[in-house]
Amino acid sequence: KNQVEQSPQSLIILEGKNCTLQCNYTVSPFSNLRWYKQDTGRGPVSLTIMTFSENTKSNGRYTATLDADTKQSSLHITASQLSDSASYICVVKDTGGGNKLTFGTGTQLKVEL
């Protein structure tokens, strides 16, 4: 069964600090990996998407890495802002038809003053 695990489950950091969120997956055969940001009460919004051949991808202060050999990904947030407080969800797609995604449970990030 395809699975996506994320750590930590929750994280509190001070504004301006950096943080790294982790994702391990067992989805096979692998197609792509996405990181989503989900604000409370809102739908998830895509931050980055990486295919098998991509090791890193940035979107502003967000940088995602992918190691397809170890089936691990990380999301690094630089110079955190209060508005970064949200759930960050790692999502993996297999190569099967239908574009079905396997979601992790998310890391709940809180940025404080």
Next chain:
Amino acid sequence: GAGVSQTPSNKVTEKGKYVELRCDPISGHTALYWYRQSLGQGPEFLIYFQGTGAADDSGLPNDRFFAVRPEGSVSTLKIQRTERGDSAVYLCASSLGGGGGEQFFGPGTRLTVL
């Protein structure tokens, strides 16, 4: 243009009742997806439409759940004989095609079954 919209935003119902949740996808998006998200969990796939037809309904938990998309645009998720365990946020997403394109999510409908 407008994003994915879902109505109602909140729905409270009693155990055993029937509910309908509506999703308006982004105009021109042929693929539409329904997910269910329980508190503290990631979204869980329910069903995927390509046009009017359900291309994959393997995520529907049981036959109390049914979804339609009669004209290939708006979709309705229908839940019969609701149970307390059905309480969750039901998310809808759409994408331009079904071949792996980015899915754009709506804000969700929070369903509470008392």
